[in-house]
Amino acid sequence: MQNLWNESDLKSIAAGRIDAADTPAELVELVYASRLLGKDDRLVMHGGGNTSVKSVLTDFIGNHSNVIFIKASGVNLATVDVHDFTPVRIDPLQKLQMMYASGQRHSEEDIRRFSTREFKNFLYLNLFSLTDQMVSRSLSPSIETLLHAFLPHRYIFHTHSLALLTLSNQAEGDRLCREALGSGFGMVPYIQPGLGLAKLSLNAYEENPSIHGMVLHKHGLVTFGDTAREAYDRMIEGVDSIEGRIASADRKCFPSAAMPSAIASVEDVAPIVRGACFFEKTPGEKDYEGFILEFRSSPALMEYLNTADLELFSRKGAMTPDFIIRTKNHPLVVPAPDAADLEGFRAAVHERVERFKADYQDYFERQSRVTGMQVSMIDPMPRVILVPGLGLFGLGRSLADARLTADIAEHSAIAMFDAESVGCFESISEQDAFEIEYWDMEQAKVRRNRNGGEFAGKVALVTGGAGAIGLATAKAFRQKGAEIVIMDLDPASLERAAGELGPGTLTIACDVTDREVIGNAFDTICRTFGGLDIVVSNVGVALQGRIGDVSDELLRKSFEINFFSHQTIAQNAVRVMRRQGTGGVLLFNVSKQAVNPGPDFGPYGLPKAATLFLLRQYALDHGRDGIRANGVNADRIRSGLLTPEMIKARSTARGLSEKEYMSGNLLNLEVTAEDVADAFVHLALETKTTGSVTTVDGGNIAAALR
Numbered sequence: 001m002q003n004l005w006n007e008s009d010l011k012s013i014a015a016g017r018i019d020a021a022d023t024p025a026e027l028v029e030l031v032y033a034s035r036l037l038g039k040d041d042r043l044v045m046h047g048g049g050n051t052s053v054k055s056v057l058t059d060f061i062g063n064h065s066n067v068i069f070i071k072a073s074g075v076n077l078a079t080v081d082v083h084d085f086t087p088v089r090i091d092p093l094q095k096l097q098m099m100y101a102s103g104q105r106h107s108e109e110d111i112r113r114f115s116t117r118e119f120k121n122f123l124y125l126n127l128f129s130l131t132d133q134m135v136s137r138s139l140s141p142s143i144e145t146l147l148h149a150f151l152p153h154r155y156i157f158h159t160h161s162l163a164l165l166t167l168s169n170q171a172e173g174d175r176l177c178r179e180a181l182g183s184g185f186g187m188v189p190y191i192q193p194g195l196g197l198a199k200l201s202l203n204a205y206e207e208n209p210s211i212h213g214m215v216l217h218k219h220g221l222v223t224f225g226d227t228a229r230e231a232y233d234r235m236i237e238g239v240d241s242i243e244g245r246i247a248s249a250d251r252k253c254f255p256s257a258a259m260p261s262a263i264a265s266v267e268d269v270a271p272i273v274r275g276a277c278f279f280e281k282t283p284g285e286k287d288y289e290g291f292i293l294e295f296r297s298s299p300a301l302m303e304y305l306n307t308a309d310l311e312l313f314s315r316k317g318a319m320t321p322d323f324i325i326r327t328k329n330h331p332l333v334v335p336a337p338d339a340a341d342l343e344g345f346r347a348a349v350h351e352r353v354e355r356f357k358a359d360y361q362d363y364f365e366r367q368s369r370v371t372g373m374q375v376s377m378i379d380p381m382p383r384v385i386l387v388p389g390l391g392l393f394g395l396g397r398s399l400a401d402a403r404l405t406a407d408i409a410e411h412s413a414i415a416m417f418d419a420e421s422v423g424c425f426e427s428i429s430e431q432d433a434f435e436i437e438y439w440d441m442e443q444a445k446v447r448r449n450r451n452g453g454e455f456a457g458k459v460a461l462v463t464g465g466a467g468a469i470g471l472a473t474a475k476a477f478r479q480k481g482a483e484i485v486i487m488d489l490d491p492a493s494l495e496r497a498a499g500e501l502g503p504g505t506l507t508i509a510c511d512v513t514d515r516e517v518i519g520n521a522f523d524t525i526c527r528t529f530g531g532l533d534i535v536v537s538n539v540g541v542a543l544q545g546r547i548g549d550v551s552d553e554l555l556r557k558s559f560e561i562n563f564f565s566h567q568t569i570a571q572n573a574v575r576v577m578r579r580q581g582t583g584g585v586l587l588f589n590v591s592k593q594a595v596n597p598g599p600d601f602g603p604y605g606l607p608k609a610a611t612l613f614l615l616r617q618y619a620l621d622h623g624r625d626g627i628r629a630n631g632v633n634a635d636r637i638r639s640g641l642l643t644p645e646m647i648k649a650r651s652t653a654r655g656l657s658e659k660e661y662m663s664g665n666l667l668n669l670e671v672t673a674e675d676v677a678d679a680f681v682h683l684a685l686e687t688k689t690t691g692s693v694t695t696v697d698g699g700n701i702a703a704a705l706r
Contacts, residue, residue, distance in 0.1 A: 001163075001240045004036050005232055026053045027069055027082050029228040030155065036232060038077025041411060043159040043239070046404045047074040048322050049220070051157045052148040053228070054090065057128060066090040067128045068149050072139035086141045087128040093149035096122075096195075097202065146198035151205055153224035155231040162415040163242040164221040165319045170423040177215045180245035181238055186214035190428055192321075192435055193219075213238055218428050219320055249422040257308045260338035263389040264345065266295055267523040268579070269337045272346045273393055274530040275580030276353045277381050286626050287687045288582045290457045291381070292483055293530025294402035296410045297391030304417035305388050313420060314386060317427025319412040321436040326405050327412070329433040331384035331392070332356045346581075356382050367434035375438045384409040397457045399483050399504045399529065453481020454685060460534040461485040461525065463512055463569060466493035468639035469589065470538045472673035474501055476681045482534065485525055487512065512539050512565035522572040531580045534684050535573040537566045538589040540608070542641040547602035555603050562607035563614070570618055574627060583626025585684050588615045589676075590693060592635040596703035612693065619691035628690040630683040633705075634676045635697035636662055666699025 010032045014025070030053045037043050037051065052070040069085040071077065123141040142148075148156045167176045174187055186204030191197050197216070204214050212234050213223035221238055225231035270293055278290035307313065314333050318324045334352055337345045360380035368375070383405050385393045392413065394406025419425035427433075460477040464470040465486025474484050474497070484505045488494050491509040498505040506528050508521045525532055543558040545551075570586050577584035593605035594612040611631075618629035636642060651661035662670040679696045683689065693705055 001040075001042070001236050001243060003233065003236045004039075005033075005229055023082055024055050024057070024069075026055055026154075026228070027085065029053070030069065030085065031080060031082055033155075033157065033228040033232045034071065034077045034080045037157060037159055037235065038080065041407065042162050043235075044077050045160070045407055045411065046326070047076055049077050049157075049159045050142045050144050050148070051077065052085075052145075052155070054154050057087065065128055068093075068145070070142050070145050070148050073142050074140070084139070086123075086139050086145075088123060088141055088145055088149070089126045089128050090149050092122075092126045093146060096146070097150050097198070143193045144197075146195055147193075147201050147222075150198045150202040151224060153231075154226050155228050156222065156224045157231045157235050158216075158220050158222045159235060159239075160220045160320050160322055161239045161242070162319070162411055163239055163246060164215065165218070166246055166415050166419045166422070167242055168215055168217045168219075169319065169419055169425055169427060171426050172423065173217055173426070176245070176423070177217075177242070180242045181213075181215070182241075183208075184210075184212050185238065186211045188214055188216050190216070190218040190432065192432065192439070218426075219322075246418060246422055251421040254307045254309060254420070256306050257310065257336070257388055259306070259336050259389045260340070262339040264337035264339040264342060265523075266390065267526040268339070268342060269345070269387060269390060270295065270393070270526045271531040271576050271579040272337075272342065272349055273334070273385055273387070275582045276346075276349045277385075277395060278580070278582040279379065279381065285687065286583060290533075290582065291395040291397060291530070292399050292402040292457060292459065294394045294396070294399070294406040295391055295527060295530075296394070296406045298410070300414050300417075301391065301410055302389075304413050305386055305390075305392065307417075310386065310388060313416060313425070316416070316425050317430075317433060319415055319427070321428060321432070323408050323412060324433055324437045326408050327384050327394075328360075328382065329427075329430070329437065330382075331386050331409065332382035333386045333388075336389035337387060353382065356380070363430065363434070367431060370431055371435060373435070373438055386413070393530065398481070402530075453479070455480045455482035455534070457481075458533040459483045459485065459525065459529045459531060460536065460684075461487065461532060461569075461573070462536040462538055463487045463565075464539040464589075464640075465507075466490060466497040467538070468673040469634070469637060469676050470536070471497050471500065472677040473536050473538065473680050474505075476674070476677035477534065477536075477684070478502070478505075480681065483529055485529075485532075487521065487539075512569065513560045515568050518568050518572055522576055526576060532573060532576045532584070533582075534585045534587070535569060536587045536589070536680050537569045539565050540589060540591065540641060541604075542601070543603040544600050545603050546600050550603050555606070558603040559607045559610070562604060563610045566611050566614060570614070570629075574618075574622055574625070577627055578625055583628070586615065586618055586627060586629040587680050587683055588612075588629070588631040590615070590631040590633050592633045592695070592697055592700065592703040594633065595705060596700065615693070616691050623690055628687075630686070630690060631693045632676055632679045632683070633693055633695045633697065633703065634671065634679075635700060635703065636664070637671060637673055637676060638662075639673060663698065665697055666701070669698050671696055671698050 013032050014028050030051055034051045050071045052068050054068050057065055057067045067087045068090050069087050071080060072084055072086045075084045123145055170176055186208060188200045188204050191200055223231050223234035274293050278288040281287045281289055311333050314331050317329050335348045357380040364377045383395050392409055394402050394409050396402035396405050416425050455477060460482040462470050462474045465474050466488035474486050478484050478501055484501055486497055487508045487510055494507040494509055498507045510517045510521055541561045543554060545554060566588055588611055590612050591608045593601055594608040597605040615629045615631045647658055651658045676696050679694045
């Protein structure tokens with residue numbers, strides 16, 4: 001493992017980062033060291049690990065306090081800043097240490113109760129305020145605060161080094177770690193984070209005050225020092241020694257499992273897997289909640305996934321307790337997907353998901369009785385699915401969560417295989433896993449990052465997504481938690497639209513009249529998100545001409561864009577939705593021209609009228625698949641169809657001001673792209689409505705559906 005410390009970089013941060021005169025210099029050094037650790041996912045991932053420094057601070061009324069700055073719970077070390085460390089007064093924490101050491105409270109039940117019920121409030125009560133304002137409670141002190149406070153060292157770093165876990169998660173983990181690290185590290189047996197772990201860590205230090213770090217078995221590696229550089233160097237040197245020990249070990253070989261002659265593609269497999277993991281909000285209502293899928297594959301990962309003993313290995317538990325809240329204690333293993341028998345694969349996946357759910361229910365009930373914890377069961381769905389011959393899927397309620405889960409699962413799988421190759425992997429007990437999974441301070445990390453909204457876990461595609469109506473619609477669905485795909489013809493416009501929609505937006509530049517391109521686009525959506533739930537088929541071009549004079553070429557072009565593109569989009573959406581088996585929503589931008597044609601707008605209105613009946617046909621033919629088809633009739637919306645030039649020409653021709661023309665309806669109000677977007681969102685939420693058309697035009701009796 002490479003040591004990345006660079007004094008010039010540290011000076012740059014110190015010179016350019018400190019924006020307040022009262023920011024302690026030691027805190028800036030802590031930020032720099034923390035980022036170095038956080039940028040290597042072999043050490044920490046997604047909010048894992050913690051770092052601290054002890055300091056003396058003066059509050060706003062002049063009182064001096066011994067304070068420990070410790071990275072707040074759930075904050076990513078890779079991007080940590082000075083404001084991401086919670087300052088906690090040390091003296092009350094050390095009084096707690098002395099109280100337990102003196103025997104005033106010492107039973108295991110006392111320790112457990114404090115760790116689960118009193119711990120969080122105790123830390124909050126001892127937060128130090130740097131100003132006359134209370135410290136923000138949006139940041140929670142780390143569950144490892146007591147460990148850092150009990151030890152006397154100035155800087156303390158704690159990582160979840162995968163190399164360390166590879167050695168420590170063994171039946172002979174203590175011996176293996178001592179061989180790799182020598183006498184410079186103390187050994188601490190596994191115990192749940194909190195007061196008990198802090199006590200055992202202090203004991204390990206007091207037994208040998210010359211150590212410069214300690215192994216928290218099945219949990220992580222701790223190093224300390226008088227300077228940030230010293231603690232960092234010791235972390236890198238320790239991990240490097242462990243990696244060397246692993247590399248020098250004789251490695252076992254494992255037989256490979258038999259595979260089908262042809263493995264199905266990710267785009268075919270993902271919707272099946274995703275659909276199997278959906279669940280009904282209300283039993284019998286066919287209104288589903290589900291997950292976004294993130295796919296991973298690599299040669300090292302496939303070596304693990306293709307072993308004949310994969311099922312056995314997968315049941316051994318998580319690499320470290322910190323991962324359990326993201327991945328659950330076990331992944332789900334499904335069969336290798338045979339490209340020639342996708343229906344057989346579908347049946348097997350659904351059967352295994354049901355078995356996983358039943359096993360999880362049994363686990364919850366069993367451990368609830370054993371531990372006596374009064375908690376409610378979280379959903380029993382898997383969060384990691386291993387697919388031999390193909391790769392793994394991480395599941396999350398948002399793309400960000402799915403990627404986080406996949407990161408942990410991929411690194412864990414490879415590290416676990418290393419552990420099996422050099423020994424025999426051994427995780428924490430089922431009871432320990434349950435107590436971590438349902439510990440409130442761990443669940444709080446997930447709740448803090450949870451992406452809410454009615455469409456959380458759903459994927460929405462908007463065609464014409466860079467235009468006025470399309471972009472407004474994409475924003476409306478994003479605001480309610482959906483993952484967004486936008487299609488449009490112009491890459492530059494798509495890029496600008498994606499900038500407004502934010503990270504995670506999938507952009508696909510394509511011609512919606514090209515069937516092959518559209519088919520490939522839907523495959524990309526499945527590879528990126530696992531499937532699709534909502535389609536807003538919005539593309540349209542207002543071609544004009546007097547119907548008796550218009551050329552066949554113009555009319556056919558209009559039908560290609562304004563009718564056949566909607567059919568192509570809908571057909572591909574239905575292909576994916578049926579493979580998922582969880583229904584879906586097709587929404588069409590129909591236009592008032594479908595029912596109230598205007599002079600010289602036949603080339604536009606005729607295909608739009610056909611699109612109106614297209615949505616009704618989809619409602620008729622695919623209601624049995626749980627797929628709803630609805631539309632919006634909108635009129636006079638400022639967009640690529642109704643340009644400023646067209647507004648000016650048409651208002652002048654009618655002897656009206658532009659304002660009068662745009663609000664020429666029963667309500668005398670101009671209708672906006674956002675109003676149309678709201679209508680699409682409304683239809684997507686109407687779980688028992690199909691074949692319906694919502695008019696958004698401010699009131700036009702001539703365009704009202706009869």
